[in-house]
Amino acid sequence: MQQTVNPVPPINGAQQEHFDVLIVGAGLSGIGAGFHLQSRLPGKTHAIFEAREDLGGTWDLFRYPGVRSDSDMFTLGFSFRPWTQAKAIADGPAILAYLHETAADHGIDRHIRYRRRVTRAAWDSSRSVWTVDYEDGADRRSRSVTCGFLYMCAGYYNYAQGYRPDFPGEERFGGLIVHPQHWPADLDYQGKRVVVIGSGATAVTLVPAMAATAAQVTMLQRSPTYIVSRPAEDGFANRLRRLLPAKLAYAIVRWRNVLGQMVFFNMARKNPEKVKAGIIDLVRQELGPDFDVATHFTPRYNPWDQRLCLVPDADLFAAIRAGAASVVTDQVESFTETGVALKSGGHLAADIIVTATGLDMQLMSGLEVTVDGQAVDLARTFSYKGMMYSGVPNLASSFGYTNASWTLKADLTAEYVCRLINAMDRGGYTECRPVSDDPALEPAPMLDFSSGYVKRGLVHFPKQGVRAPWRIHQNYALDLLAFRYGRLNDGVMRFSRARLGAAAPSGFEHGLAKVAATVDA
Numbered sequence: 055m056q057q058t059v060n061p062v063p064p065i066n067g068a069q070q071e072h073f074d075v076l077i078v079g080a081g082l083s084g085i086g087a088g089f090h091l092q093s094r095l096p097g098k099t100h101a102i103f104e105a106r107e108d109l110g111g112t113w114d115l116f117r118y119p120g121v122r123s124d125s126d127m128f129t130l131g132f133s134f135r136p137w138t139q140a141k142a143i144a145d146g147p148a149i150l151a152y153l154h155e156t157a158a159d160h161g162i163d164r165h166i167r168y169r170r171r172v173t174r175a176a177w178d179s180s181r182s183v184w185t186v187d188y189e190d191g192a193d194r195r196s197r198s199v200t201c202g203f204l205y206m207c208a209g210y211y212n213y214a215q216g217y218r219p220d221f222p223g224e225e226r227f228g229g230l231i232v233h234p235q236h237w238p239a240d241l242d243y244q245g246k247r248v249v250v251i252g253s254g255a256t257a258v259t260l261v262p263a264m265a266a267t268a269a270q271v272t273m274l275q276r277s278p279t280y281i282v283s284r285p286a287e288d289g290f291a292n293r294l295r296r297l298l299p300a301k302l303a304y305a306i307v308r309w310r311n312v313l314g315q316m317v318f319f320n321m322a323r324k325n326p327e328k329v330k331a332g333i334i335d336l337v338r339q340e341l342g343p344d345f346d347v348a349t350h351f352t353p354r355y356n357p358w359d360q361r362l363c364l365v366p367d368a369d370l371f372a373a374i375r376a377g378a379a380s381v382v383t384d385q386v387e388s389f390t391e392t393g394v395a396l397k398s399g400g401h402l403a404a405d406i407i408v409t410a411t412g413l414d415m416q417l418m419s420g421l422e423v424t425v426d427g428q429a430v431d432l433a434r435t436f437s438y439k440g441m442m443y444s445g446v447p448n449l450a451s452s453f454g455y456t457n458a459s460w461t462l463k464a465d466l467t468a469e470y471v472c473r474l475i476n477a478m479d480r481g482g483y484t485e486c487r488p489v490s491d492d493p494a495l496e497p498a499p500m501l502d503f504s505s506g507y508v509k510r511g512l513v514h515f516p517k518q519g520v521r522a523p524w525r526i527h528q529n530y531a532l533d534l535l536a537f538r539y540g541r542l543n544d545g546v547m548r549f550s551r552a553r554l555g556a557a558a559p560s561g562f563e564h565g566l567a568k569v570a571a572t573v574d575a
C-alpha cells in the first residue's frame with residue numbers, strides 16, 4: 055500500500071472528509087481519471103464529485119435529434135476499454151451506454167458522489183491541502199471537503215447555458231425557439247418547417263436527422279464550414295474484430311486512426327490549398343455540378359483553422375439531394391412573426407427555429423481558485439503541458455485535443471497525474487507546482503483556432519508559451535512520449551513539503567515557489 059499524499063491534520067480538532075485525490079466531473083474525462091487512479095494508485099483514497107444526477111457529462115446532457123460523435127469511437131473510446139460496436143461514428147445514446155458500462159464494470163461508479171457542485175478551491179501551502187467548497191443536493195447546502203490533489207474533469211463549457219446571441223425581433227416570433235443544449239424531450243417537429251441557425255457540428259447533425267420527418271429543414275449559416283463525409287461503419291475494424299481478440303483489434307485500429315488523423319492534419323497545415331481543393335471536390339461530387347458549392351461549402355479560412363465537421367455516410371448531402379434539407383448562406387436581419395428575415399432581403403418561413411449557435415466556453419466550470427488566500431486569475435497563468443496552471447499547486451485539469459479525439463489527451467493527462475503523485479510519494483513531497491519564472495516567456499492564446507466561440511472563450515483561459523512545457527502540442531504522439539516517459543523534474547515543476555505550522559508563504563505571483571526541490575524522476 056502506498057502512503058497517502060498528505061495526511062491532513064484536523065483544523066481546530068474538527069474532522070473533515072478528506073481524499074488524497076478529488077476528481078470533479080463524471081463525464082468521459084472523470085470516468086477515465088477514476089480508472090487510471092484506481093489502477094495506478096490503488097492505495098490512494100479518491101472520490102468523483104458530479105454536479106448532475108447521472109454520469110456521462112456531454113453525452114448525457116445533449117439530447118437533440120441525431121446527437122452523435124464527430125470523431126471515431128476507436129479514438130474517442132478509452133485506451134483501456136475497446137469499442138466493440140459496429141458503428142465507428144456513434145450515436146449519443148450508444149456513447150452514454152459505453153460510459154455507464156465502463157463505470158460499472160470497473161467499479162468506478164462506486165466513487166461517484168452525485169449532486170455535488172464544486173464551486174471554490176483554496177490551497178493552503180503550509181498544510182499542502184485544498185479545501186474544496188461544494189453545493190450539496192437539491193437544496194444546494196454549502197459543504198466542504200479537503201484533498202491533497204484536485205483533478206478537474208469538468209469539461210470546457212457552461213452546463214447551465216449555451217451560447218446564444220440575441221436576435222432582433224425574437225419576441226415577435228410566433229413559433230418555438232430551441233437551443234440544442236436544452237432540447238425539449240417532447241418536441242414534435244414532424245411536418246414542421248424548421249430553420250437551424252448555425253453551421254457547426256451540431257447544425258450538420260441536426261439538419262439530416264430532423265429532415266427525416268420535418269416538412270422542410272433549412273440550415274441558415276453566416277459562413278460555410280469544411281464538411282467531410284466518412285462511413286459510419288469502419289469495415290476494416292469490424293473485420294479485424296472478428297479475426298483478433300477485441301483488445302488487439304482495438305489497439306490496431308486506434309493507432310491507425312491516430313496516425314491517419316495526424317498525417318491529414320499536417321497535410322492541411324503544410325498544403326492548405328491542396329487539402330481545401332480536395333475537400334470541396336468531394337462535396338461537389340456529392341451535390342452535383344449544379345449546386346452552388348462555392349457559396350455554401352467553401353469556407354473563407356483554411357482547413358483546421360477551425361474544427362472540421364464530419365458527417366457519417368454523407369447524410370447531410372443526401373438530405374440536400376433529396377430536397378428535404380437546404381442551405382442558405384446569409385445573415386439574420388431579424389426574427390418575424392412567421393420566421394427569419396434575412397439581410398439579403400429574403401425570408402425563411404419557420405414553425406421552429408433552432409439556434410445551433412454554439413457553446414459558452416468556460417474554464418473548469420468557473421471554479422474560484424485561491425492560493426494561500428490570494429485569488430488566482432487563471433487567465434493570467436500559463437498552461438503547463440495543457441493540464442496545470444503556473445503557480446497553482448496540485449491541480450490538474452483535463453482538456454482534450456482540438457484536432458483529434460478528446461479522450462486521447464484525457465487518457466494521457468490521467469496517466470501523467472498518476473506519475474506525478476507517485477513521484478511525490480517516493481520523494482516524500484506533498485506539493486508540486488509548475489513555476490514560470492522566465493521573463494521572456496511570451497503569452498499566446500491557449501488554442502490556435504479561429505472559431506467564434508473559441509475566440510470568445512479564450513480570454514478567460516490560461517495562455518501558452520512557445521516552448522515546452524508551456525507549449526500545447528496538439529499532437530498525441532509527442533504528448534505520449536512527453537507524458538509517459540518525459541522527466542517530471544523538468545526544472546519548471548517544483549516539488550516541496552508541507553511546513554505545517556509555518557506561516558503561509560507570501561504572494562501568488564505566477565508561481566514563485568516557496569521551496570524549490572528536486573525529485574528523482
Ligand SMILES: Cc1cc2nc3c(=O)[nH]c(=O)nc-3n(C[C@H](O)[C@H](O)[C@H](O)COP(=O)(O)OP(=O)(O)OC[C@H]3O[C@@H](n4cnc5c(N)ncnc54)[C@H](O)[C@@H]3O)c2cc1C
Pocket residue numbers: 078079080081082083084103104105106109110111112113116121122123124125126130170171172173207208209210211213256418419452454458459460461
Ligand atoms: C454535442 C457534442 C459532441 C461532441 N463530440 C465530440 C467528438 O465526437 N469527439 C470529441 O473528441 N469531442 C467531442 N465533443 C467534446 C466533448 O465534450 C468531449 O469529447 C468529452 O465528452 C468531454 O468530456 P469531459 O468529461 O472532459 O467533459 P464533459 O463531458 O463536459 O463532462 C464534465 C462533467 O463534469 C461535471 N461538472 C462540471 N462542473 C462541475 C462542478 N463544478 N462540480 C461538479 N461537477 C461538475 C458535469 O456535470 C459533467 O458531468 C463533443 C461535445 C459536444 C457538446
